[in-house]
Amino acid sequence: xxxxxxxxxxxxxxxxxxxxxxxxxxxxxxxxxxxxxxxxxxxxxxxxxxxxxxxxxxxxxxxxxxxxxxxxxxxxxxxxxxxxxxxxxxxxxxxxxxxxxxxxxxxxxxxxxxxxxxxxxxxxxxxxxxxxxxxxxxxxxxxxxxxxxxxxxxxxxxxxxxxxxxxxxxxxxxxxxxxxxxxxxxxxxxxxxxxxxxxxxxxxxxxxxxxxxxxxxxxxxxxxxxx
Amino acid sequence: xxxxxxxxxxxxxxxxxxxxxxxxxxxxxxxxxxxxxxxxxxxxxxxxxxxxxxxxxxxxxxxxxxxxxxxxxxxxxxxxxxxxxxxxxxxxxxxxxxxxxxxxxxxxxxxxxxxxxxxxxxxxxxxxxxxxxxxxxxxxxxxxxxxxxxxxxxxxxxxxxxxxxxxxxxxxxxxxxxxxxxxxxxxxxxxxxxxxxxxxxxxxxxxxxxx
Numbered sequence: 076x077x078x079x080x081x082x083x084x085x086x087x088x089x090x091x092x093x094x095x096x097x098x099x100x101x102x103x104x105x106x107x108x109x110x111x112x113x114x115x116x117x118x119x120x121x122x123x124x125x126x127x128x129x130x131x132x133x134x135x136x137x138x139x140x141x142x143x144x145x146x147x148x149x150x151x152x153x154x155x156x157x158x159x160x161x162x163x164x165x166x167x168x169x170x171x172x173x174x175x176x177x178x179x180x181x182x183x184x185x186x187x188x189x190x191x192x193x194x195x196x197x198x199x200x201x202x203x204x205x206x207x208x209x210x211x212x213x214x215x216x217x218x219x220x221x222x223x224x225x226x227x228x229x230x231x232x233x234x235x236x237x238x239x240x241x242x243x244x245x246x247x248x249x250x251x252x253x254x255x256x257x258x259x260x261x262x263x264x265x266x267x268x269x270x271x272x273x274x275x276x277x278x279x280x281x282x283x284x285x286x287x288x289x290x291x292x293x294x295x296x297x298x299x300x301x302x
Numbered sequence: 303x304x305x306x307x308x309x310x311x312x313x314x315x316x317x318x319x320x321x322x323x324x325x326x327x328x329x330x331x332x333x334x335x336x337x338x339x340x341x342x343x344x345x346x347x348x349x350x351x352x353x354x355x356x357x358x359x360x361x362x363x364x365x366x367x368x369x370x371x372x373x374x375x376x377x378x379x380x381x382x383x384x385x386x387x388x389x390x391x392x393x394x395x396x397x398x399x400x401x402x403x404x405x406x407x408x409x410x411x412x413x414x415x416x417x418x419x420x421x422x423x424x425x426x427x428x429x430x431x432x433x434x435x436x437x438x439x440x441x442x443x444x445x446x447x448x449x450x451x452x453x454x455x456x457x458x459x460x461x462x463x464x465x466x467x468x469x470x471x472x473x474x475x476x477x478x479x480x481x482x483x484x485x486x487x488x489x490x491x492x493x494x495x496x497x498x499x500x501x502x503x504x505x506x507x508x509x510x511x512x513x
Contacts, residue, residue: 079407087407091396098395098434159389160405166355168381168410302358 084169085177092181095154102150106186107193110143114197125202132201133211133262137218139197140190141251144219147186148226148247149240151178156234156300165301171294179220179227179290187219203262210265210275217278218258224282224289225250231296254281305458305488307368307382308332309354314363316349323349324511325362333458333488336481336503340494345512347494348388351463354492355385367459381410384454385461390447394436398422398446401435406453413453421452425476441468448473451480460484460491 079087096103117135118128155161155178164174194215198208229247233239261274309331316323323346331337339347352358354365356372356379365372372379392401399418406413422431425445435443448465460481466474478501481491485503493501 079410079412084408084410087404091393091400091404091408094400095393095395154393157389158393159387159391160393162357162385162387162389163391163405163408165357166380166383166385167408168377170377174408302352 081169081173084167085173088164088174088177089181092178093185096181096185102147103185103189106143106147107189109146110139110190111193111197113142114139115200118200128201129203129266132198132203133207133266134259135201136194136197136211137215137255137259140194140215140219141222141248141255143190144187144222145226145244145247145251147182148223148230148243151182151227151230152234152297152300153230161297162301165298171297172290175227175231175293175297176286176290179223179293182227183220183223187223191215191219204266207262207266210271211262213275214258214261214271214278217275217282218254221254221278221282221285222251224285225254227293228289228296231293231300234297234300254278257281304333305456305490306333307458307490309459309490310366310369311354312364312366314350314353314365315361316346316353317361318346318349327363327509329507329509331459331490331492331507332505333490334485334504335490335507336485336501336505337490337492337507337509338495339492339509339511341509341511341513347511348463350509350511351385351461351492351494352387355383355461356380357385382457383459383461384409384451384457385463386447386450386465387463388467390443392435392443392446395434397432397434398427398438398442398449399431401446402449402453405450409450409454411453411456417453418449421449422446424452424480425449426472441470441473444468445473448477448480451477451484455484455487458489460489462491462493464494464496466495466497 114136121127152161165171167174195208195212198211226247229243233243236242257274257277261271264274265271312328314327315325339350341347349358353360356376367379367382391405402418402421403413419431425448427445430438430442435446444467465477481501485491
């Protein structure tokens with residue numbers, strides 16, 4: 076019998092988190108409802124002016140998605156930290172950054188993906204056309220994993236701190252700015268007939284950079300946290 | 303199968319906050335040896351155990367496994383140890399069986415559902431394997447954590463921080479049996495406990511901290 080390889084361990088860590096998320100669906104639903112409510116407040120506050128709504132729609136949906144994904148970040152490592160699972164993870168005979176990647180992937184599947192799926196429905200509220208909705212979907216699909224990856228660094232750094240939630244948003248929100256600019260920009264550029272390819276490529280590039288650096292930085296922060 | 307390996311600590315020092323808990327602590331641990339770490343609360347027992355696992359870098363000194371520094375060969379070293387700390391590492395939403403299987407696989411141990419089930423039975427959790435751990439008592443959760451040891455028979459070094467916390471008499475005896483069997487097959491156990499739990503070991507060492 077040989078020991079499980081790295082892929083087995085990665086799959087196991089992601090599987091455990093997904094199973095735990097499935098058992099605690101309330102958490103996922105809360106994030107989703109928060110997203111829907113925040114995005115719906117804007118049409119109520121601004122009024123039913125179609126032209127205005129159409130103009131600000133992409134930005135509002137993006138900001139709401141960003142806040143919702145930040146809201147879910149607290150759960151990424153906090154549970155594992157409190158119950159001791161994190162200690163065991165850092166003692167796994169595999170690179171911690173790969174296990175972090177597995178956890179972030181599971182976290183995105185459980186909280187980021189539902190946001191992406193619901194976003195087109197919110198787009199209807201802002202009278203976005205089919206093309207704009209498709210670009211919104213694509214930009215969120217490329218952008219929300221980056222948000223989870225960057226957020227993981229902040230979540231690991233604020234682990235075990237009292238009032239870590241507020242600090243987490245201060246740390247993470249500025250780092251979210253490029254994703255927000257290119258994400259919302261993609262939809263606007265598409266609507267203006269300029270083509271969204273450039274913005275989407277930049278979002279893809281951000282995702283790749285985050286994929287390389289974020290798990291490593293998160294792993295370093297987690298090791299400090301379990302000390 | 304006989305287990306082998308040597309753990310050696312050389313001139314370890316521990317500083318927590320501003321306080322120097324211990325300095326110049328050296329020992330060597332050979333197969334079949336039980337190392338009992340004793341000392342008052344706050345004397346650095348847990349810190350020492352976390353150092354031995356590589357969770358906490360020592361303020362000074364080195365720890366080596368078979369002559370290799372544990373921090374330079376971390377992944378190889380992690381495949382040699384089983385650590386149970388104060389925290390159980392048990393997820394409330396998952397059942398004992400799921401918890402045990404996931405924990406073993408994360409630690410790099412092949413664990414079938416059948417072997418995990420046997421391990422839980424061995425710790426006297428028959429009938430509780432499939433219940434979510436949030437419905438279990440503190441002692442039962444501790445038993446789920448300790449069941450990892452049944453699957454860690456191939457790991458030479460067991461590092462256990464207060465393993466008997468919350469256990470009843472029956473579970474205490476079961477755990478003592480597990481440790482004794484491990485020591486007989488050549489394993490090493492590093493242990494802190496405040497309870498009076500006599501363990502028959504082929505070879506025994508004691509470290510008294512805070513003196």
